[in-house]
Amino acid sequence: MVTKSLSFRAVKLKTKIAPSILGADYGDLNHYLQKLEPFSDLFHVDVMDGNFVPNLTIGAVVVNAIKTTIPLDCHLMINHPEEYIEDFAKAGAHIITVHAEATRDLKKTIEKIHDLGCLAGVSIDPKTPVSKIQKVLPLVDLVLIMSVEPGFGGQAFMPEVLPKIVQIRKAYPELDIEVDGGITHETAPLCKSAGANIFVAGSYILKADDPKAAAEKLRKAVS
């Protein structure tokens, strides 16, 4: 029973723009997200536990309250995510991405995400080498390469992570590779050339005077 993944798989490897909703107006979230829908392929939902990262955001209760037609790409920056993935699956997550640095048994966790009917992603921090996730790459639907230290929006892009994207793309020509942190119309093309096809953008879109124009500029830069 992996119904959610089917429609997503059908558009695999298309370029996707995923606004990070970290900086959204949580007092009026659904109305806020509605305005982003026309130019979003995914909504990137940053879940932080104040432990794995030094910041605290939202949990499955808020994800459950989101009403949107856009698939939810939940980036779990939390320790022991295996204990919470069922809550996120039930709350409506389409993709659940866990950090290799924070997960006890990566293989088991990825299998559990699939069993819950979601797509499974694995993420690594800027300092973590690809070798840390080598064994699970054949199992995941998506790899999320952090291009800033996870925890906060608005940080500067770290170009030193680009070789990791090249390395993964070379070995897995059909895998979705997402990049997250400091993405702009200038940094996204570097990631695209390296092999990424999903671009998370927080401040660049949400803090722009015209979020739609910013998203369009970003999409054009990677088309």
Ligand code: DX5
């Ligand atoms: C950082 C988060 C990112 C963040 C991106 O830990 O994972 O998704 O929201 O924000 P920008 O695009 O502003 O770097």
Ligand code: ZN
């Ligand atoms: Zn993120």
